[in-house]
Amino acid sequence: MSLLGSLVLIVFLSFSVVSIEANFERAHAFIVRVQNDLKPPEFSGVEHWYSSTLRSLSSNPLASENLTTIPKGLKSDFIHVYRTVFHGFSAKLTAQQVDELKKRPEILGVFPDQLRQLLTTRSPQFLGLGKTVMPNGLISESDSGSKVIIGVLDTGIWPERRSFHDAGLADVPSKWKGECTEGEKFSKKLCNKKLVGARYFIDGYETIGGSTTGVIRSARDTDGHGTHTASTAAGRTVSNASLLGFASGTAGGIASKARIAVYKVCWHDGCADSDILAGIDKAVEDGVDVISSSIGGPPIPDYEDPIAIGAFGAMEHGVFVSAAAGNSGPSESSVTNIAPWITTVGASSIDRRFPADLLLGNGSIINGSSLYNGGPLPTKKLPLIYGGEAAAEPRRPDAKLVRSGSPAAFCIPGSLSPKLVRGKIVLCDRGMSARAAKSLVVKEAGGVGVIVANVEPEGGNIIADAHLIPGLAITQWGGDLVRDYISSTKTPEATIVFRGTQVGVKPAPVVASFSSRGPSYGSPYIFKPDMVAPGVNILAAWPDGLSPTELSVDPRRTKFNILSGTSMSCPHVSGLAALLKGAHPDWSPGAIRSALMTTAYTHDQDGKPLLDDTDYKEATVFVMGAGHVDPEKATDPGLIYNMTVEDYVSFMCASGFSSDSIKVITRRRVICSESQKLHPWDINYPIISVSLDPSTKSKTRLTVTRTVTHVGNSGSKYSVTVRRPKGIAVSVDPKSIEFKKKGEKQSYKVEISVEEGGEDGAVIGSLSWTDGKHRVTSLIVVNI
Ligand SMILES: *[C@@H]1O[C@H](CO)[C@@H](O)[C@H](O)[C@H]1NC(C)=O
Ligand SMILES: *[C@@H]1O[C@H](CO)[C@@H](O)[C@H](O)[C@H]1NC(C)=O
Ligand SMILES: *[C@@H]1O[C@H](CO)[C@@H](O)[C@H](O)[C@H]1NC(C)=O
Ligand SMILES: *[C@@H]1O[C@H](CO)[C@@H](O)[C@H](O)[C@H]1NC(C)=O
Ligand SMILES: CC(=O)N[C@H]1CO[C@H](CO)[C@@H](O)[C@@H]1O
Numbered sequence: 001m002s003l004l005g006s007l008v009l010i011v012f013l014s015f016s017v018v019s020i021e022a023n024f025e026r027a028h029a030f031i032v033r034v035q036n037d038l039k040p041p042e043f044s045g046v047e048h049w050y051s052s053t054l055r056s057l058s059s060n061p062l063a064s065e066n067l068t069t070i071p072k073g074l075k076s077d078f079i080h081v082y083r084t085v086f087h088g089f090s091a092k093l094t095a096q097q098v099d100e101l102k103k104r105p106e107i108l109g110v111f112p113d114q115l116r117q118l119l120t121t122r123s124p125q126f127l128g129l130g131k132t133v134m135p136n137g138l139i140s141e142s143d144s145g146s147k148v149i150i151g152v153l154d155t156g157i158w159p160e161r162r163s164f165h166d167a168g169l170a171d172v173p174s175k176w177k178g179e180c181t182e183g184e185k186f187s188k189k190l191c192n193k194k195l196v197g198a199r200y201f202i203d204g205y206e207t208i209g210g211s212t213t214g215v216i217r218s219a220r221d222t223d224g225h226g227t228h229t230a231s232t233a234a235g236r237t238v239s240n241a242s243l244l245g246f247a248s249g250t251a252g253g254i255a256s257k258a259r260i261a262v263y264k265v266c267w268h269d270g271c272a273d274s275d276i277l278a279g280i281d282k283a284v285e286d287g288v289d290v291i292s293s294s295i296g297g298p299p300i301p302d303y304e305d306p307i308a309i310g311a312f313g314a315m316e317h318g319v320f321v322s323a324a325a326g327n328s329g330p331s332e333s334s335v336t337n338i339a340p341w342i343t344t345v346g347a348s349s350i351d352r353r354f355p356a357d358l359l360l361g362n363g364s365i366i367n368g369s370s371l372y373n374g375g376p377l378p379t380k381k382l383p384l385i386y387g388g389e390a391a392a393e394p395r396r397p398d399a400k401l402v403r404s405g406s407p408a409a410f411c412i413p414g415s416l417s418p419k420l421v422r423g424k425i426v427l428c429d430r431g432m433s434a435r436a437a438k439s440l441v442v443k444e445a446g447g448v449g450v451i452v453a454n455v456e457p458e459g460g461n462i463i464a465d466a467h468l469i470p471g472l473a474i475t476q477w478g479g480d481l482v483r484d485y486i487s488s489t490k491t492p493e494a495t496i497v498f499r500g501t502q503v504g505v506k507p508a509p510v511v512a513s514f515s516s517r518g519p520s521y522g523s524p525y526i527f528k529p530d531m532v533a534p535g536v537n538i539l540a541a542w543p544d545g546l547s548p549t550e551l552s553v554d555p556r557r558t559k560f561n562i563l564s565g566t567s568m569s570c571p572h573v574s575g576l577a578a579l580l581k582g583a584h585p586d587w588s589p590g591a592i593r594s595a596l597m598t599t600a601y602t603h604d605q606d607g608k609p610l611l612d613d614t615d616y617k618e619a620t621v622f623v624m625g626a627g628h629v630d631p632e633k634a635t636d637p638g639l640i641y642n643m644t645v646e647d648y649v650s651f652m653c654a655s656g657f658s659s660d661s662i663k664v665i666t667r668r669r670v671i672c673s674e675s676q677k678l679h680p681w682d683i684n685y686p687i688i689s690v691s692l693d694p695s696t697k698s699k700t701r702l703t704v705t706r707t708v709t710h711v712g713n714s715g716s717k718y719s720v721t722v723r724r725p726k727g728i729a730v731s732v733d734p735k736s737i738e739f740k741k742k743g744e745k746q747s748y749k750v751e752i753s754v755e756e757g758g759e760d761g762a763v764i765g766s767l768s769w770t771d772g773k774h775r776v777t778s779l780i781v782v783n784i
Contacts, residue, residue: 027094029079029113029207031274031306033664034088038106050089051077053104057097079113079203080278084285085313086306087667090274092207109664111306113208115270116297118155118225119324120565138635142582145255147173149196150233150290150578151283151319152571153276154226156219156264157198158543159190161227161559163235166193169257178261178286183218194236197261199282204274205267212267219264224546226264228563229294231541233571234258234578238541243548243562244373244466246354246501247539251560254575254631255582261288271295273306280310284317289581292574294324294567296336299521303661308339312665315341316645320577320589324566325529326516330457330614332622335529338522340683341648343577343593346515347535347569348628349613351508351605354464354501354537356472358451360384360485361493368451368472369464370498371548371562377449377470381493383424386486387411390420390445404429404455404483411438416445425449425494427482430458430473436549439467449496453479459614461513463564464537466548466556470496507604511623512536513614515566518622523655524783525680525689530593530625531600533576535569537562576631583635584711590643590684591709595634597686598641598776600627621764621779626687638774639708639718641686642745651683682706688767691783692728694754701753708746708769708776710739718769718776720748725765725782729753732767752782760784 036046043049054077079090090113093101101107142148146169157164172193180191181199191198198219206212214222221227235253242248263279265271276295283291291314293307302308311321325346328334337344356370361381388409407415411428426447428438439450450471454462462473474482486492511532520528542561547554573596580592587595602610602624610628612619645666652662653672662670681690682705693699710716719736731751739746750767762783769776 027092029090029204029272029274030093030098031090031111031113031277032088032101032107033086033109033111033309035106035108035663035667036087046083046087047081050081053101054091057100079207079274080201082277082281084281085310085317086277086281090204090277109303111273111304113204113272113274114297115208115210115272116276116295117270118266119294119296119327119567120225120563138579138583138631141635142255142579143257145234145258145575145578145582146170147585148255148290148578148582149173149176149259149261149288150255150292150574151261151263151286151288152226152230152233153263153265153279153283153291153293153295154229155223155266156200156221156226157195157230157260157262158221158227158541159195159198161231161541162238163231163251163253163541164195164260165236169193172196172259175287176259178282181219184216184220186218186220194260195262196259197286198264199262199279200264201275201278202267204272204278207274208272210267210269210272215267219262221264221543222545223266224542224550224561225266225294225567226262227543228540228561229292229567229571230260230262232538232568233292233575234260235541241539241560243371243539243558243560244556246371246373247352247537247562248501251539254572255578258575258578258582261286266295277306277310280307280314284314284319288319290574290577291319291321292571293321293337294570296324296326299336299338302339302522303657303664305339308342309665311339311342312648315589318588320581320592322570322573322577324570327514327565329515329517330513330612332517333519333521334516335518335520336516338520338528340523340526340651340685341589343573343589343596344529345566345569345573346529346532346624347512347564347566348509348515348532348624349512349536350534351505352501352503352537353505355499357497357499358472358474358478358482359495359497360482361489361491362485364481364485366474366478366481368474368478369462370472371464371466372470372472372498373466374470376498377495379495381495382448384427384486384492384494385420385424386427386483387416387429390416390426392417411441411450413437413441416441418445422446423448425451425496427451427453427479427486429453429455429479431455434550435463435473436465436467436551439465439469439471440551440553443469451482453482455479457513457614459513460616461536461613468549468551468554472496506606507608507611509534509604509610509628511610511612511619512564513612515623523680524691525683526685527621527625527687527689531573531596531627531629532624533569533572533629535566535572536564538564538568573629576629576634579631580634588642588644590647591640591711594640594642594686595637596629597626598639598778599630599633599637601630602627621687621781626779636712636774637776638712638771639769639776640711641684641706642709643684647684650678651680654678654680654682687779687781688750689781689783690752692752692754694784701751704750704752705747706750706778708737708748710742710744712774713742715740716771718771720767720769722767723765725763725780727755728763728765728782729755730765730767730780737769750780752780754784
């Protein structure tokens with residue numbers, strides 16, 4: 001796990017323990033899944049029934065004299081009641097009450113509420129919404145998603161930004177049933193034909209004990225994350241956008257006419273599951289077509305994850321759910337949001353950078369990146385020191401060399417000695433604190449420049465920041481070289497040259513080292529992330545009153561900011577899904593994902609394999625799923641691998657989920673025996689994955705079945721080509737398929753077997769169906 005990842009985890013753990021103990025003794029917030037069809041007829045509605053159930057529990061919190069411990073603003077027995085994608089409620093319960101509830105026949109599951117986190121890499125960084133992802137044919141075919149509504153679950157919105165104006169937009173689609181909830185600094189008038197709805201959900205967050213200091217009780221965004229993601233997915237086109245002059249040009253979201261509905265579920269300390277679920281529930285009830293959720297928690301089994309369960313309900317209603325994969329890469333199996341019916345998005349770079357060079361005293365030039373907008377440093381070199389050797393605490397006499405891992409090495413506040421740092425450029429290791437905060441620490445200690453160096457395993461993923469003093473970010477290898485240089489001379493010195501914005505950078509795209517990876521804990525047959533999209537250096541709208549570094553001492557204000565994270569890649573796919581839905585209103589969420597996956601590319605602009613900036617080796621299927629999204633091709637994929645609710649139920653049966661676990665997800669009884677004939681590898685997912693074992697005779701060959709739906713307008717004939725995984729034989733039957741009309745389905749079988757001399761590990765190949773015009777590609781992954 002990355003240093004940043006462990007820091008977040010530590011903060012999260014200590015936070016939840018403290019809050020539960022301090023605020024609520026032993027009672028805690030829970031989400032309760034109820035089987036609604038068991039409601040006795042004497043209750044007029046489910047809420048009445050749930051309420052009666054709660055009041056029948058021993059030491060009911062509302063019935064007791066400790067009523068005062070119920071948080072302010074919690075007016076009823078419930079935190080939330082869920083009606084659409086999830087049946088049940090959330091409430092504050094003691095352990096005893098939970099036990100009592102679990103014994104009741106109608107209770108399908110009781111989940112402790114918890115906080116999840118936003119998935120930016122938290123510090124200002126990069127690039128603009130490049131032309132790389134602006135699909136022209138798709139834009140016109142879908143009318144930029146004008147009839148589509150995207151529900152954004154995030155920190156709210158800054159509605160006055162130009163990105164959210166509604167000039168020239170058609171009327172709000174008639175299916176829209178949502179509302180613009182009034183609140184602090186947010187009047188109903190702020191909604192328009194672009195921002196069609198805005199709600200906020202804070203009761204779960206308050207119950208769990210999240211900090212409410214300075215909180216604005218409305219959908220207004222005081223964090224920036226939600227404004228950024230909403231404008232990435234669906235911001236209007238705004239000319240003359242830039243961050244402090246960087247990445248200047250026209251900024252626009254992917255689906256620039258799609259409508260935005262905001263569900264503010266995230267607050268200062270994170271986002272409570274109970275509130276996220278309330279957001280999804282309302283969004284689907286309101287009539288959104290796409291849900292965009294750049295929020296993540298630890299990966300947990302689907303039937304224990306209320307968000308995965310809510311997303312299942314959304315999928316049943318035909319709503320496409322796209323979610324961020326997480327920023328805990330490059331650790332293996334770090335991917336979050338792993339439910340098979342969620343589209344999980346990893347992050348890659350685009351072809352725009354902000355180059356800055358570090359010139360060392362011995363003549364070496366190290367390439368870096370920066371959004372520093374102040375004056376240049378003198379060309380005459382300045383003294384250079386490593387933070388690890390400039391600690392404020394007394395230095396041990398033997399501490400000659402590099403003290404990596406110490407607070408001073410990371411330039412943590414208060415760790416640097418002003419005496420050692422004054423007038424110098426300071427090398428700080430990335431991690432343990434926000435990158436831009438390091439420049440503030442150096443500045444306060446009297447330093448004149450800062451170098452933020454990646455440490456293992458961040459590799460080549462350099463994130464540029466709008467530092468408060470001249471500063472730049474460099475790679476892990478650059479950092480090693482600078483430390484070597486510092487220890488090789490008595491008078492280390494350096495200077496920094498800033499080179500503005502550069503486009504057309506190669507190679508691009510490159511998968512970001514922070515992007516969370518598979519294999520997924522969920523299932524070896526579903527790949528997470530499913531795909532990658534731009535998530536490095538993304539320029540999008542930013543609220544008033546916040547600096548680009550998010551540091552309170554930073555006086556600069558800007559209408560756009562540059563951020564990185566899978567938080568930024570998720571809304572790219574949400575916007576693409578809106579365009580695809582606009583062009584093809586009858587497509588299911590599974591069809592939209594299939595179109596994005598079978599047309600994704602695994603090669604960069606020069607035709608070389610996509611790289612992973614951890615080590616600049618080839619990105620594997622566990623890092624990028626099917627590959628990088630290609631919007632133009634996705635609009636006309638030729639064939640799709642559709643997935644229905646029944647497909648997912650069969651898959652859960654075939655994967656060995658118990659009927660009870662499945663019932664928790666589906667809300668209805670499922671008898672598995674019927675569908676168990678299916679093997680989990682037969683799920684109609686656009687990547688084929690099997691496990692074979694050359695040493696066990698019965699496991700050296702497998703047959704996989706897939707069904708394709710023809711979505712082209714006229715009849716056509718497809719034939720298959722196979723790129724065999726190393727040491728594996730693949731045979732497809734039939735080898736060609738003819739379709740007479742749109743909507744026709746055909747199945748094919750793939751026999752996969754191990755040949756002599758197969759290697760251990762995962763070997764990867766692919767099969768493509770082509771009709772001369774389309775190319776429908778599925779990766780084949782064989783685990784040996
Ligand atoms: C573009 O933005 C810059 C800085 O925000 C401003 O100084 C300039 O006047 C703007 N130009 C136009 C044409 O709006
Ligand atoms: C480093 O930067 C210099 C000057 O900006 C450029 O000429 C050179 O190609 C860069 N090297 C790499 C490896 O990007
Ligand atoms: C500068 O010093 C570093 C570290 O000792 C070394 O790797 C590099 O080659 C040197 N550069 C030149 C131009 O000598
Ligand atoms: C896929 O399946 C769903 C659910 O059965 C259906 O509504 C849809 O029309 C099918 N085809 C496509 C292209 O989505
Ligand atoms: C009925 C009940 O639970 N009373 C408790 C209320 O809270 C105080 C402490 O805050 C306890 O001492 C009471 O037993």
